[in-house]
Amino acid sequence: MARAPSSSDTDGLPKSLLARVPPGDNAQPLSITEISQALKRTVEDQFGYVRVRGEISRVSRPRSGHVYTTLKDDKANLDAVIWKGNASRLAFNPEEGMEVIATGKLTTFPGQSKYQIVIESLELAGEGALLALLEKTRARLAAEGLFAEGRKRPLPFLPRTIGVVTSPTGSVIRDILHRLADRFPSHVIVWPVLVQGQGAAEQVAGAIRGFSGLAEDGAVARPDVVIVARGGGSIEDLWGFNEEAVVRAIAECTIPVISAVGHETDTTLADYAADRRAPTPTAAAEMAVPVRADLAATLTDFGGRQRRAVHRPVELGRERLEARLRRMPSGEALLQPQAQRLDELSERLRRGLTDRAGKGREQLAGVASRLSPSVLIRSHAEGRRQLERARLTPALVERPIATARDRLAALARIASQLHPEKPLERGYAIVRDAAGKALTGKAQAAAERRLTLQFKDGELGVGVGDAVPPASPLAPAPKPPPKTRKAAPPPGQDDLFG
Structure with missing residues (x-):
């Protein structure tokens, strides 16, 4: 084993630049x-x-x-x-x-x-940290508007197909199916998922997006409402429904979603994002469909009300008609005054005809007494004598004709003097504009750029102002319309009888 150098070793040896191995030291330096x-x-x-x-x-x-x-x-x-x-x-x-x-x-x-x-x-x-994380996630997703009330949709009144996202082996699905069968049997599609543990959130989010992505006319019926359900448990057991993936899947789902996670006191972020929150899975089934018996009773009541509404006007009309019939007089009572008046008029007509015939008979007898051959002969002779005394002379016809001829000649002389072109013979001229309308004032003539002067023997075009247009060739003056002679009135005839 290597020996560590003592202070005496280090202090007694002179310092050097190169590393030295003390005698008896077999320890090699480590890298x-x-x-x-x-x-x-x-x-x-x-x-x-x-x-x-x-x-x-x-x-x-x-x-x-x-x-x-x-x-x-x-x-x-x-x-x-x-x-x-x-x-x-x-x-x-x-x-x-x-x-x-x-x-x-x-x-x-x-x-x-x-x-x-x-x-x-x-x-x-600890649970406190879990709750703190839950509250932090809730606040962040709420700030994005995922929990806003304005984006929640109403549930369909009577869905044809109901989608359920839950575990296929738990009691939740049995409770939902049993409740639906009691209230209103419906077509149910179950999407089996894990409801807790590793991967539960991803499966639940995938199931929700799967239901939302079904086509309307596809092989699998698209649900009208989706129920996301799970039984009760601790906050750790329910944590999968607090995951952001599940919350966003519910918020993005195009089908109304009912969240039924846990019991009544359990609340998850899925409840905030769903369109409706149910306290229990059984309550979610009750929210999804109405009671068929109640609907049948309501329809029966509506049918009865409809029949009563249809029959009531008929019954009221019948009652009013019967009341009016009771107040109306009988046909004989209505015809009696008219029948009496008819009898009276018939009697008056008979008497009037009889009286008229009697008076006519008397008048005819009086005229017949005055109408005799001698009276007719005398009247005829008197008329012949008056006709012979009346003489038809020519003066009676010629006198009215001469009077009418003199009156006509006087009118012709006046008309010739009043003709508008008569003054042209005395040196006057008529000033006309481009449209041929006669001008009577200086202001009217000054407003025109070109004028036409009509003389006795033709027309002459002139310009107004400094520019003098070339003279137009003389046009022959229009001939005055021929004077029509009014027909003399037919001669009158004097009274032949004086």
């Missing part, structure tokens, strides 16, 4: 690697299995998948590493501030001359 490996073996042999309690600090997750962190208490720090394989199997994600109990082994890291613990499993140190 850094050798001393590091010796320390590593010693630490790992002495601390091959340890459980350490502390608070997590400085969590680092590089792309390799490993987790590097530090465990600390009020007096010391201990570096820790969780290799990728163990990190994927953790029940929760390590976060700064958590108080945990880490199980693993101590080892050294020669590259930095430090020791660390290689964690194989990580647990929260």
Whole structure:
């Protein structure tokens, strides 16, 4: 065994630059690697299995998948590493501030001359730490709006298909099926999953997303509502339904979700994200479907009300009609005044005809007494004498014709003097615009760029202002319309009888 040099050895020998081996010393100096490996073996042999309690600090997750962190208490720090394989199997994600109990082994890291613990499993140190982690996760997801009331959807009144995410072997599924059969038998699709332990959260989230991804017209009927159910248990047993993956799957599900995890006093983050929370799985089945007997009774009641609503107006109409019939007089009573009036008018007509016939008979007799051949002969002779005295002379016809001719000639003379082109013969002219309308004022003529002057023997185009357009060739003046001579009125005829 090597002997350590004493102070006398070191003090008595002169100092030199080269290392010297004292006489009788057979100990060779160790390399850094050798001393590091010796320390590593010693630490790992002495601390091959340890459980350490502390608070997590400085969590680092590089792309390799490993987790590097530090465990600390009020007096010391201990570096820790969780290799990728163990990190994927953790029940929760390590976060700064958590108080945990880490199980693993101590080892050294020669590259930095430090020791660390290689964690194989990580647990929260007591229920208080678990509740603290739960509250922290709840606050973070609530800040994202996953628990907002505005995003919750109403449940369908009568779902055709119900999806259930739960364990196929527990009593929960039997309670749900039994309750559904009692209330309203429905088509149920069960997606079997683990409800606690390692991998439970991933299976539950996958089942929810699987139901949400089913096609409307696919081979498997798409549920109208999904029930996520589990029986009661401790907070550790129910922890899978507090995982972020399950909460996000429920929030992203396109189908209304009922959360029925645990008993009435148990609350998980899945309850906050679901559209409805049921205190028990049996209550979830009651929420999902109505009672068929109650629906049948309601339909029967509606049918009765509908029949009564249809028959009631008929019954009321019949009652009103009977009441009016009782107040209406009989047909004979209505016809009696008219029959009496008909008899009276018939009697008056008979008497009137008789009286009229008698008066006509008397008038005819009076006329017949005055109508005789001698009276007719005398009247005829008198008329002949009057006709012979009346003479038809030409003056009676010519006098009215001459009077009408003189009146017509006077009108013709007046019309010729009032003709609008008559003044043209005396040197006047008519000023017209481009449209041929006669102008009567200076302002009207100044507003036109070109004017037409009509003279006795034709028209002349002129320009207004400085620009004088070339003179247009004289156009022959339009001939005045021929004067129509009014037909003389037919000659009158004097009275032939005076």
